Amino acid sequence: MAHPADGPHRAGSWYEEVTPRQWKAMFAAWIGYLLDGFDFVLITLVLTEIAGEFRLDAATAASLVSGAFITRWLGGAVLGAMGDRHGRKAAMVAGILLYSLGTFACGFAWNYTSLFAARLVIGLGMAGEYSASVTYVLETWPVRLRNRASGFLISGYAGGTVLAAELYAWVVPAWGWRPLFWIGVLPVLVAVWVRRSLPEAGDWQVEIGGAPSGGGERRPERPNPFRPLFTGRLRRWGNTVLAVAACAALFCVFTPVGAGHALWPAVAAALCLLAFAGQLGGRRGALLYVSLMATVFCAFLYSWPLQALLPTYLKTELGYAPGQVADVMFYAGFGTMAGCWLAGFTGDRLGTRRAYAYTLLASLALVFPVFAVRGSLVGLGVLLFGLLALSQGISGILPKYIAGHFPTATRAASLGFVYNVGALGGAVAPVLGARLAEGMSLGRALAVLTFGLTLVVVVLVGGDVPRRLGRLLDRQLTGDRLVPEAPVGRAGAGPGQASPDSA
16 A cells, blocks of 8 residues: 555655645755754854954853854754644744744844854754754655655755855955854745645554544544643743753853853753653653654764864874865765765665665774875865765664654654764764874874764664664664565565565
C-alpha cells in the first residue's frame, strides 16, 4: 500500500516519481535553509569590523557567535511544537521570519548588548526553521526517496555560507558591515511565498490536520508535545524556572560573564536540559531522547572544530594569504554540498544508518593526509573537498536519521529539541580544539579530534545505539517511522516498503 505522502509511482528515473508539488516544497524549504545558513554565518565574516567599531576584546566579540546557541534549544522545541500542533508550514514561516528579522536588527545595533539580543532571536528562528523545514520536506516526499530529500535540503546551508562569503567581499569593503545584515531580511519574501503558495506536509495533513471524512467522525485532536511540561500548576511554574535557569547558565558558559568559572554553569545547563528530555520523552522515551542528544553532540564535536578553526589553521600554520584562504574555503563549501547530495543517494540505497557509518569510515582515510599537505593549495583543496564531502556532507541525512525515531504527532518538537540541544557541541568544539592545540600544533589537534570523534559517531549510529538503549525502557519502539514497514518486498524497493534501517 502506498504511503499517503507519495505521488503516483512511475517507472523510469527516480526524479519522475517526485511530483511538481513535492519539487516546489523542496525548493521553498531549500531556499529557506540556504538563507538560514547565510544569515547565521554573517557574524563570523564581520566579527573584526564589529569588534573595532564597538571596541570589543576577542572573547567578548566571539560571544556574539555563541549567542545564537543559547536560545537554539528553546527555539527548536517551541517552534517544533508549533509545527506538530498547527502544521509544518506555519512553523517554517515563523522560523524564517524570526531569523531574518533578527538578522535585519543586527544592522541597526548600537552596542554589544543590542547586537547580542538580536543574535538570541536569530538562534530561536534558525532552530525552529530547521525542525520545521526538515519535517515538512521529509513528510512530503515519496517514502523511498526521503534520504535524498534530506540530503538535498541540508546542502542549502553550505550554499548559504558560500553566498555569504561572496557577498562579504562585494558589500563590506564598499559600504561597511551593516548593509550585509540588512540584506538578511530578504528571507521574509520567501516566508510570504511559502505561506501563500505551498500546501501542508503530506504526513501531517493526513494524520493530524485533515478534515473528517464524513459519517459523524470527529477531527483528530491536535497534539500538544509540551503537555507533560505544564500538567499542574507546580510543574508549570517549575519548568518555567527551569527554562530560565537553562538559558542563564548557557549565557554564563558562552559569554565573558562566566570566564574562568564556566564548569558549574555548564553542569547546571546540562542538568536542566536533561530534566526537559526526561519529561518530554516520558518514562519510556527518556533514554532515547538523551542518547540521541549525545549522538548529535558528538557529531558536532567532530565536525565543528574543522569548520570553526580551518581559516585560523590556514593563516597561522600554512601562512596563506586571505585570497588563498578564500579559495580553500570555496573547495570546502562545495565539498560539503556535494557530500550532502551523495549522502542522500547513498542513504536511499543502503539505508540511513549504514550509509552514515560507511561514509564516515571512508572519511577517516583522508583526515591525516589533509593536515600533512604543506606546499600545494590545489592538493589541499582537493583533499579537503573529499574529506568534507564524506565527513560533513553525511550530515545531510542526519535529520532523516533523527526524525525516523519519532511519530508524526511529536516529530517536529522532538527533532527540534534533540538536534538543537546536541548542537551545543558546535559551541564547545572550537574551544576544545583550541585547548588541545595548546599541547600540539593546531593541525594535529584538528586531525586528532576529527578522527577520534568520528569513530565515536560511527559506533553510535552504525551500532544503532540510541534505538537499542530506547528499547531497554520501551519494548514497543519500532524501526524507522518515516519508512513504514511492509510485510513483503525488497527493502527500499518502493514507497511504503521497509528500508534496511527498519529491520
